[in-house]
Amino acid sequence: MIPLMLIILVVAFVGKNQASCCSLCSKFQRLIPNNNKANLPIKIKGKIILNRKLGRPANKLSEDESEEEEKVFTINTCHAKGEKNTLKEVIKLEGYKETKSSGEGNLLWYYSALREIDLKILSIRQCMFNRYPRASTICRKRQFHILLKKYQRYFPEDYDFIPRTYCLPDEYKSFKKRFEKKNDSFFLAKPSKGKGGDGIFFINKSTAISKEDMKQNEYIAQEYIKNPLLIDKKKFDFRLYLLIKGVDTMKAYIAFEGLARFCTEDYTKPKKSKKEEGEDDAPLYKHLTNFSLNKKNENYVCNNDFENNENEGNKRLLSTIFRHLENEGVDVDEIKDDIRDICSKLVLALQPFLVNTFHTDMGVGEETNQNCFHIFGLDILLDENYKSWVMEINCFPSFNYFFDKTVMDSETGKSKSIKIVSDLDKYLKPIVVREAITIVRDGKIPKDSVFDQVFPPQDYPEDYRDFTIFNEIRLLFEILAGFRKPDILTLAQFQKICYFPGMKTETLGKPEYAIIFSQFAKRGNKSFMTLDNFGNALEHLSKVLKIGKDANPRPLVRKLLKYAQSKACF
Numbered sequence: 001m002i003p004l005m006l007i008i009l010v011v012a013f014v015g016k017n018q019a020s021c022c023s024l025c026s027k028f029q030r031l032i033p034n035n036n037k038a039n040l041p042i043k044i045k046g047k048i049i050l051n052r053k054l055g056r057p058a059n060k061l062s063e064d065e066s067e068e069e070e071k072v073f074t075i076n077t078c079h080a081k082g083e084k085n086t087l088k089e090v091i092k093l094e095g096y097k098e099t100k101s102s103g104e105g106n107l108l109w110y111y112s113a114l115r116e117i118d119l120k121i122l123s124i125r126q127c128m129f130n131r132y133p134r135a136s137t138i139c140r141k142r143q144f145h146i147l148l149k150k151y152q153r154y155f156p157e158d159y160d161f162i163p164r165t166y167c168l169p170d171e172y173k174s175f176k177k178r179f180e181k182k183n184d185s186f187f188l189a190k191p192s193k194g195k196g197g198d199g200i201f202f203i204n205k206s207t208a209i210s211k212e213d214m215k216q217n218e219y220i221a222q223e224y225i226k227n228p229l230l231i232d233k234k235k236f237d238f239r240l241y242l243l244i245k246g247v248d249t250m251k252a253y254i255a256f257e258g259l260a261r262f263c264t265e266d267y268t269k270p271k272k273s274k275k276e277e278g279e280d281d282a283p284l285y286k287h288l289t290n291f292s293l294n295k296k297n298e299n300y301v302c303n304n305d306f307e308n309n310e311n312e313g314n315k316r317l318l319s320t321i322f323r324h325l326e327n328e329g330v331d332v333d334e335i336k337d338d339i340r341d342i343c344s345k346l347v348l349a350l351q352p353f354l355v356n357t358f359h360t361d362m363g364v365g366e367e368t369n370q371n372c373f374h375i376f377g378l379d380i381l382l383d384e385n386y387k388s389w390v391m392e393i394n395c396f397p398s399f400n401y402f403f404d405k406t407v408m409d410s411e412t413g414k415s416k417s418i419k420i421v422s423d424l425d426k427y428l429k430p431i432v433v434r435e436a437i438t439i440v441r442d443g444k445i446p447k448d449s450v451f452d453q454v455f456p457p458q459d460y461p462e463d464y465r466d467f468t469i470f471n472e473i474r475l476l477f478e479i480l481a482g483f484r485k486p487d488i489l490t491l492a493q494f495q496k497i498c499y500f501p502g503m504k505t506e507t508l509g510k511p512e513y514a515i516i517f518s519q520f521a522k523r524g525n526k527s528f529m530t531l532d533n534f535g536n537a538l539e540h541l542s543k544v545l546k547i548g549k550d551a552n553p554r555p556l557v558r559k560l561l562k563y564a565q566s567k568a569c570f
């Protein structure tokens with residue numbers, strides 16, 4: 001009887017402990033490296049807490065297990081530059097390890113774009129890395145707007161979150177027409193590769209950007225949103241963080257914690273007469289919200305007591321603004337829904353490019369490419385009707401928490417630049433980076449995360465598949481191009497379409513396909529087509545063959561893709 005009682009007691013005791021171990025385990029599960037989740041000891045803040053598999057204290061680890069202790073998730077910071085400090089915070093908080101040895105670690109963090117040498121290292125290593133190859137190309141203002149305009153053409157009501165934009169010099173004529181006709185509209189000229197508000201100005205006459213100027217620097221001209229929402233008479237915008245991960249299975253998440261960046265002068269609407277003269281307030285402290293511009297103004301306030309005094313300073317937390325709006329009776333959930341919707345549409349638009357460049361630069365492989373991720377900066381302006389407008393998508397949002405300040409050196413009497421910690425950035429940026437890493441490692445959002453999944457969209461209308469058309473074009477393009485060089489299509493590869501059922505008619509044969517090819521092939525190099533050219537050629541083919549009602553080549557693409565996928569020869 002007594003031994004039986006003892007057994008029952010021991011079982012109950014072990015069971016109880018195991019239950020608590022399990023709840024601890026699940027709580028800290030996200031700390032375990034992806035590649036060997038089952039067996040690793042868990043390290044939190046530098047201490048081994050539990051061996052997950054055995055559910056017992058780590059000081060009881062065997063020698064073999066102690067070796068595994070070395071496999072603590074490791075972040076390589078050797079290319080992290082100014083973001084090193086944020087990463088160090090994350091490493092400290094999560095109990096990760098840091099390495100600076102080239103190519104080593106579970107996560108290789110890059111501050112800048114991936115170079116050829118990085119691509120080589122990453123394509124042979126099964127590690128996580130925080131950059132899509134060549135992502136910066138699609139974030140340049142010109143390329144971004146060319147892409148988005150295509151979506152606006154097919155889905156005008158859904159892609160209405162971008163102000164009317166003209167890519168100069170190509171759309172110079174239509175811009176001039178609009179400029180002259182819409183007397184009450186104002187336009188900003190923005191250099192395509194500009195950042196931080198550099199080189200942006202109000203266009204006063206359509207001739208303000210000379211053709212010479214446009215040759216040297218590609219510009220976009222964008223209709224100015226004249227009625228921004230103001231707080232304390234100041235214009236502001238949001239910097240949100242959009243995490244995209246994976247390639248062949250892409251997912252995206254938006255962080256609903258970010259920054260609100262305020263102008264340093266009270267807002268006034270641009271005046272009619274100024275359209276002729278030009279807004280001559282240079283720099284544009286009341287119109288541009290960029291931190292790098294406004295910090296130069298003597299009115300700039302860096303609030304380092306943001307926790308007690310959240311409604312001050314030129315940089316505030318996004319949640320602070322949402323709270324302020326909620327107190328004013330604004331439906332913040334609706335604003336968030338709009339932002340989620342915008343994000344999923346943006347990811348849909350970026351997906352074909354990101355996937356195609358990834359396949360081109362790093363090859364195809366479901367295993368490897370699920371480790372790739374990128375945190376984009378998404379700048380959103382709210383107008384006075386609480387409508388969200390996308391200003392831009394930034395490829396390299398700063399995860400640095402220092403603030404450069406110019407001060408007078410009392411000894412030399414000269415000005416010098418010093419680095420000051422911005423408490424607000426120091427609070428925010430490690431949260432974003434830490435949770436983003438956890439999401440990519442574990443494939444799921446941690447509890448109470450600032451991130452929400454936006455792609456694939458959870459509750460999309462029935463016609464969701466319509467939006468995926470460009471990704472289907474990308475797939476067809478890659479099938480035709482072959483996986484060795486999936487970024488270009490030769491004439492012979494394009495002409496394969498001619499042999500697809502129903503694609504050859506009396507008036508449309510191989511020679512005609514050659515004519516279409518040369519008509520749409522890459523400008524400057526007529527021997528191949530890019531993905532973009534191919535999309536335009538399909539649109540043309542769709543019209544010639546009268547497939548579908550509008551310019552949308554959807555029915556044609558679906559038909560071709562179905563056939564191509566059914567044929568082993570492609």
Ligand code: ADP
Binds near residue numbers: 197
């Ligand atoms: P940059 O890449 O140089 O920061 P943006 O396009 O993001 O250029 O513009 C900088 C800032 O100018 C934005 O954050 C916003 O405050 C303001 N801005 C830009 N475009 C518009 C617009 N169309 N309407 C109103 N404000 C704008």
